[in-house]
Amino acid sequence: MRRTKLRGLSFLVLSLAQACTATPAPADTSDGSSPDAQPIDVAPRDVVQSDIVQSDITPNDVTQSDVTQSDVTESDVTESDVAANDVAQNDADAADTASDVALTDVTGDGAASDADAGSTTDVVADAAVERECLDNVDNDGNGLVDCADPACTPQVRCESTDWSAPGTLNQGALGSSSPCGAGQTQAYFGTIGSAGASASCACSCRNAVGSAMCAVAGRANEYNAASCPAGVPPGGTELPVGCHNSTFASAGYLFRSALAERGTCTATTTPTIAAASGPTSEARVCVTSRQGGGCGAGSVCRARVAPAPRSCVVRRGDHTCPAEYAQRSVFYENRSDTRACNSCTCAYRSDGCTGDVVAFSGTNCTGTVLATTVLSDGSCRPGNPASYRVSNLRSSNPRCTAGGTSPTGCVRDSDPSTICCASAPGDRTCPTGPGPAMALLNGSTGPFCIDTTEVTNAQYQAFLASMPSLAGQPARCTWNTTFVPTTLPAAAPNQPVVGVDWCDAAAYCRWAGKTLCGRVESPAPLAEAEATSTSSQWFQACTQRNTAPVPYGAALDAQLCSTPAGTLEDVNARVCCSTANPRLHGLLTNAAEWIDACSGSAGASDTCRVMGNVRPSVECATNTQSLARNTANNNIGFRCCAP
Numbered sequence: 001m002r003r004t005k006l007r008g009l010s011f012l013v014l015s016l017a018q019a020c021t022a023t024p025a026p027a028d029t030s031d032g033s034s035p036d037a038q039p040i041d042v043a044p045r046d047v048v049q050s051d052i053v054q055s056d057i058t059p060n061d062v063t064q065s066d067v068t069q070s071d072v073t074e075s076d077v078t079e080s081d082v083a084a085n086d087v088a089q090n091d092a093d094a095a096d097t098a099s100d101v102a103l104t105d106v107t108g109d110g111a112a113s114d115a116d117a118g119s120t121t122d123v124v125a126d127a128a129v130e131r132e133c134l135d136n137v138d139n140d141g142n143g144l145v146d147c148a149d150p151a152c153t154p155q156v157r158c159e160s161t162d163w164s165a166p167g168t169l170n171q172g173a174l175g176s177s178s179p180c181g182a183g184q185t186q187a188y189f190g191t192i193g194s195a196g197a198s199a200s201c202a203c204s205c206r207n208a209v210g211s212a213m214c215a216v217a218g219r220a221n222e223y224n225a226a227s228c229p230a231g232v233p234p235g236g237t238e239l240p241v242g243c244h245n246s247t248f249a250s251a252g253y254l255f256r257s258a259l260a261e262r263g264t265c266t267a268t269t270t271p272t273i274a275a276a277s278g279p280t281s282e283a284r285v286c287v288t289s290r291q292g293g294g295c296g297a298g299s300v301c302r303a304r305v306a307p308a309p310r311s312c313v314v315r316r317g318d319h320t321c322p323a324e325y326a327q328r329s330v331f332y333e334n335r336s337d338t339r340a341c342n343s344c345t346c347a348y349r350s351d352g353c354t355g356d357v358v359a360f361s362g363t364n365c366t367g368t369v370l371a372t373t374v375l376s377d378g379s380c381r382p383g384n385p386a387s388y389r390v391s392n393l394r395s396s397n398p399r400c401t402a403g404g405t406s407p408t409g410c411v412r413d414s415d416p417s418t419i420c421c422a423s424a425p426g427d428r429t430c431p432t433g434p435g436p437a438m439a440l441l442n443g444s445t446g447p448f449c450i451d452t453t454e455v456t457n458a459q460y461q462a463f464l465a466s467m468p469s470l471a472g473q474p475a476r477c478t479w480n481t482t483f484v485p486t487t488l489p490a491a492a493p494n495q496p497v498v499g500v501d502w503c504d505a506a507a508y509c510r511w512a513g514k515t516l517c518g519r520v521e522s523p524a525p526l527a528e529a530e531a532t533s534t535s536s537q538w539f540q541a542c543t544q545r546n547t548a549p550v551p552y553g554a555a556l557d558a559q560l561c562s563t564p565a566g567t568l569e570d571v572n573a574r575v576c577c578s579t580a581n582p583r584l585h586g587l588l589t590n591a592a593e594w595i596d597a598c599s600g601s602a603g604a605s606d607t608c609r610v611m612g613n614v615r616p617s618v619e620c621a622t623n624t625q626s627l628a629r630n631t632a633n634n635n636i637g638f639r640c641c642a643p
């Protein structure tokens with residue numbers, strides 16, 4: 001009650017004090033005594049504004065009955081002095097109770113509409129506790145702001161700025177999501193679904209020498225040989241078209257034609273790149289929560305709230321979701337287009353080079369003609385000519401042969417952010433346990449979850465470190481006496497684990513709360529022949545829910561998924577081989593992958609299907625392998641699925 005009265009008084013004192021500030025008051029009352037020593041009866045005629053300064057009045061000086069409505073004139077109070085619910089109509093104080101003290105009434109000292117503003121009397125009285133914990137103001141003057149003040153810790157806590165405050169996710173087709181409402185802040189806007197056909201690549205070749213195709217800048221060779229050697233000797237002196245004096249004082253000579261070819265070709269690649277399409281969908285996260293102070297760098301003061309159903313947090317980058325926000329999706333802020341063409345190869349070819357050489361007895365092509373030969377015959381002419389004339393060099397059927405170009409790159413969304421939402425009753429969720437993040441796919445025969453990458457060495461090592469028991473294996477795996485891969489990883493934690501047999505893969509998935517990828521519609525395994533049917537989880541993922549033969553586009557592009565033979569890469573290395581939405585990596589690249597499609601359930605000798613084991617890459621349905629269940633080799637890994 002005391003607090004309430006003071007609040008009411010403060011409003012009166014405030015208005016008087018403001019008047020005094022404007023016009024400095026003369027010293028005190030007429031009899032010179034202090035109002036504290038001798039309480040005065042306050043009536044409008046007794047006291048004029050200029051008679052009273054703030055320090056003249058203490059709470060005890062004025063009681064509610066001393067002040068009547070007529071004591072306060074309209075001009076004493078301006079609208080900005082009083083918040084609407086601070087003062088009841090005929091009372092400077094009485095109604096000023098809960099509504100005055102409530103947090104919502106005070107927006108923080110210093111705000112124009114706040115009745116507290118500037119009144120030291122009042123602040124001392126009603127800020128006995130940190131009454132507002134998200135205003136970045138030390139309300140009670142104890143040097144501790146918001147989250148740093150123990151009075152606030154039941155309501156607020158410091159949270160990392162990595163993730164946004166909880167908000168609502170609004171998503172749909174591009175252009176369909178509504179803007180954030182009044183009082184909300186847009187924490188994120190992103191899109192997904194960019195695509196584009198590969199470049200069309202064409203090669204052309206042109207001659208680098210003049211305008212003629214593959215012109216010959218031929219030569220003949222003179223050799224220092226007294227007699228004709230067997231075959232064509234190395235070395236010699238090049239003799240271009242024209243007259244040349246012999247380099248040798250005494251020699252035979254030999255011309256060979258093959259060396260005369262000087263054709264050069266230049267390759268030109270001409271890519272044609274169609275416009276990229278998309279994105280097709282968008283997501284917007286709107287938050288309402290306020291942020292206060294009192295936290296260290298990289299964190300902010302936020303209200304403690306339990307995740308409401310479908311409330312979402314967002315973080316820049318590709319991340320695992322916090323446990324309480326298990327529904328994960330990834331959207332993007334940009335698009336990258338890396339489409340281009342490999343360089344052409346361009347080879348010079350001809351059917352041979354010919355030319356004429358005439359040998360003379362004298363220098364500078366004078367004297368007797370000793371011999372005439374056609375360059376291409378490679379004939380040996382013994383003798384000791386003083387000069388030669390090389391002429392009429394020509395190639396037979398010169399040409400440049402182009403080839404080798406192929407499209408590279410892709411259009412993909414870039415700059416990801418991870419949106420994680422709290423599940424609501426009835427929501428379908430994917431396991432968030434060990435192993436790769438999972439994506440929920442609406443398959444053509446039902447929804448299911450699938451790992452977004454192959455299981456990595458690091459993830460498999462975590463399984464081994466948990467000391468999994470061999471005893472829990474199903475009957476068809478009792479032959480399996482170790483989960484340790486036959487190929488131990490080098491320092492490559494993010495490459496796919498390989499060297500695992502079918503039973504190792506199945507045991508890992510079981511440990512992670514998942515299953516080896518199998519049937520979409522039910523937990524039953526697939527028959528081997530169903531590996532490439534619409535019932536196969538792996539196959540639906542690879543074929544973009546049966547809409548394309550490959551995961552990355554509309555048609556086969558042998559370049560995009562081709563891991564070099566004998567090598568493995570980090571599981572998300574080849575983004576152009578991934579599906580666009582959601583992004584699933586490595587289905588047609590990197591390690592081949594066991595799935596739950598076997599010939600029977602007898603044990604080690606059953607054959608089971610391995611998918612995506614091709615170099616260069618082909619379509620999802622082709623070149624799968626059927627291998628014994630106990631096969632383990634250095635290019636077979638796996639990923640897991642879940643209902």
Ligand SMILES: [Ca+2]
Pocket residue numbers: 130131132133134135136137138139145146
């Ligand atoms: Ca505060």
Ligand SMILES: [Ca+2]
Pocket residue numbers: 130138139140141142143144145146149
């Ligand atoms: Ca404080």
Ligand SMILES: [Ca+2]
Pocket residue numbers: 480481482483484500501503504
């Ligand atoms: Ca094993």
Ligand SMILES: [Ca+2]
Pocket residue numbers: 454586587588589590591592593612
């Ligand atoms: Ca793979």
